[in-house]
Amino acid sequence: MPRIVPVLDLSRFEQGASERRTFLADLRSASRDIGFFYLAGHGISWAEISEVLTASRRFFALAEANKLAIEMVKSPQFRGYTRAGGELTKGKADWREQLDIGVERQPIAQGPGIPAWTRLQGPNQWPAALPELKPALLAWQAKATAVAIRLLKAFALSLDQAEDAFDPIYREQPNHRMKIVRYPGREATGDDQGVGAHKDGGFLTLLLQDDNKGLQVDYDGSWVDVDPIPGTLVVNIGELLELASNGYLRATVHRVVTPAAGIERISVPFFFSARLDATIPLLSLSEDLAAQARGPASDPDNPLFRDVGTNVLKSRLRSHPDVARRHYVDLLEPESRAG
Ligand SMILES: O=C(O)CCC(=O)C(=O)O
Numbered sequence: 001m002p003r004i005v006p007v008l009d010l011s012r013f014e015q016g017a018s019e020r021r022t023f024l025a026d027l028r029s030a031s032r033d034i035g036f037f038y039l040a041g042h043g044i045s046w047a048e049i050s051e052v053l054t055a056s057r058r059f060f061a062l063a064e065a066n067k068l069a070i071e072m073v074k075s076p077q078f079r080g081y082t083r084a085g086g087e088l089t090k091g092k093a094d095w096r097e098q099l100d101i102g103v104e105r106q107p108i109a110q111g112p113g114i115p116a117w118t119r120l121q122g123p124n125q126w127p128a129a130l131p132e133l134k135p136a137l138l139a140w141q142a143k144a145t146a147v148a149i150r151l152l153k154a155f156a157l158s159l160d161q162a163e164d165a166f167d168p169i170y171r172e173q174p175n176h177r178m179k180i181v182r183y184p185g186r187e188a189t190g191d192d193q194g195v196g197a198h199k200d201g202g203f204l205t206l207l208l209q210d211d212n213k214g215l216q217v218d219y220d221g222s223w224v225d226v227d228p229i230p231g232t233l234v235v236n237i238g239e240l241l242e243l244a245s246n247g248y249l250r251a252t253v254h255r256v257v258t259p260a261a262g263i264e265r266i267s268v269p270f271f272f273s274a275r276l277d278a279t280i281p282l283l284s285l286s287e288d289l290a291a292q293a294r295g296p297a298s299d300p301d302n303p304l305f306r307d308v309g310t311n312v313l314k315s316r317l318r319s320h321p322d323v324a325r326r327h328y329v330d331l332l333e334p335e336s337r338a339g
């Protein structure tokens, strides 16, 4: 049986006109069909991949007190450590522990008339007990950013847009976010939800997984395994790119199933997003492409705003109610304030 989630080789994008043309056609059909693919030829070495996985494993092996010292609830920017069961997807606990890292910037001074999403900008929390984690993750951020920008150029071309069509929404101040994640084995968890079914909110997600399976993508109503292929990254489309392409490109629903007893799975998702002050443009597609665009999927429970900052803040408040109650009580409906 053919593999449903295809492997694309990014180096073909830089290998002359005819390779580039076929690469772009493959990219367009993969992203439109299933919205997920494996990326090879990205230029990130084995050594760089194993450095970030090793640093992540060391972090999770720290004593609990060292991890709780940088718990996310201490950060108005939603940065830091979340223990297993502490994050919600559609109101239900995810069985994974994780460290969230964003772009390192100064907080924005607050005052009347300043939009609430400006509170998302600020520093990360790093573990004092593992000083090598910060350089390893910041190096990964830089590499993943470069790959994401190459890919976004390819996406723009594949939609018959100028190569730099997406530049204005990330230039100088891209707002990516990343996590290191550990999914404990079945014996240690409440149930099978490693992370519940969801779409990613940004433009593109570049996911590094270790060699343990668990990731699945929804394809026409059935779950398809996205088992690890060593050396590749898994790429999926986020809601902002779906929105910009008026639904031509597809942000696919995916989830992670808890590993079997005795197995722990490590993953490193990198969410390439837009500047928080950006408004998502609606690309003007050729007549051909426009005729095939479905319009962005709209979920009445989860309306999407073209305003990036508003979108990001909305999704962070939902996923981390403890942070919301500690730092954003002024924005919450009265019934969500207690608890
Ligand atoms: O850990 C994974 O494989 C996927 C994680 C994921 O989908 C997410 O964090 O958005």
Ligand SMILES: [Fe+2]
Pocket (backbone or CB within 6 Å): 198, 199, 200, 254
């Ligand atoms: Fe995801």
